[in-house]
């Protein structure tokens with residue numbers, strides 16, 4: 345077992361450098377690299393690999409993967425204190441907003457906890473939280489912004505003018521300005537911190553983070569007196585629309601085979617959201633700064649939590665699957681690669697990983713395709729699916745099928761090509777990004793040293809017996 349993993353690492357090291365964290369460091373940039381193929385296993389090498397070697401390698405990988413998943417889950421427990429503080433803060437904030445005299449629309453505000461922490465698949469940045477503050481609307485009109493395949497919209501108050509939204513109108517028309525709404529929310533939060541926030545028992549300090557250009561969130565920073573832990577919480581405004589989903593969603597969310605027609609129907613009856621987010625473009629025209637992005641965060645959360653064809657999949661006492669572990673591993677891999685190549689992979693968002701994961705769920709819709717015991721195989725399937733999306737430069741938004749998250753407007757082809765190369769390298773080299781962490785190496789050494797002791801003890805006993813017999817005769 346040991347020799348196989350060592351061999352594979354050596355094979356990799358001939359073209360790359362494996363650093364302490366198990367990351368592959370490239371000596372040259374993607375474009376300058378003369379022959380990346382040299383690093384991959386050739387078909388002859390692959391053919392030479394015996395079946396037992398493959399089994400052993402899979403066993404070794406399985407052990408590594410399980411340790412990583414375990415480690416990532418442990419982080420979740422560490423975050424529970426942070427979650428308690430955030431919940432306390434947001435509850436107090438909502439209370440304050442509901443009582444405010446100036447803005448009637450904030451009186452109905454409610455909390456929607458979204459993001460990976462609440463989906464139990466958060467893997468990195470343990471102290472970052474997202475909270476969506478929801479403002480329920482009665483009826484609005486939306487107009488798709490051209491050139492963004494149904495992702496961005498202009499919003500208008502329809503029919504009866506709503507007085508509570510009037511102060512957020514853009515100019516004279518009844519168009520709702522996201523920038524004005526965020527600015528007012530920011531002012532209210534500032535006021536809340538100054539006059540109303542009671543803090544919490546653990547003596548945490550809180551302050552507003554400076555405005556970030558183009559960010560839809562108001563970010564709060566929290567730190568405790570000892571300065572041991574920092575937490576940041578992104579508060580995002582969401583307009584809840586109780587109307588039929590826009591037409592561009594008609595071909596999306598194909599979950600019939602995976603979760604049933606009925607589930608799809610039920611979910612499509614739920615409202616959807618608009619969040620104040622601008623397209624990610626340089627030198628954005630002023631008009632485009634006043635756009636809203638469509639959001640299905642709540643449906644994503646439901647799909648992640650209730651992911652099995654069997655309704656009780658992964659519940660206590662029921663059959664467990666490896667879907668969540670696979671998603672965590674894929675997010676972990678992308679996180680490591682992004683840290684390693686921040687420039688090239690700046691557009692590789694965790695939303696791409698989540699989207700590809702949903703497509704994999706549709707593709708492999710049966711529960712028996714995700715057994716808990718086959719985490720390596722299933723993860724490699726997910727990775728293969730992801731590589732296919734990158735190769736074809738096609739990753740359809742799971743809900744807005746008209747939008748391709750990997751088109752050249754969203755992801756530069758040069759960088760997509762680079763991503764393809766990096767992912768193929770990871771696959772060909774048994775995911776060096778998941779190289780054994782120190783604990784694993786220590787753990788792996790224990791049985792070996794125990795073996796050595798047993799061998800020594802056995803040899804000593806045999807030697808003693810020989811000496812005993814020699815003395816007697």
Ligand SMILES: [Zn+2]
Pocket residue numbers: 651652657658663664665666667
């Ligand atoms: Zn499950």
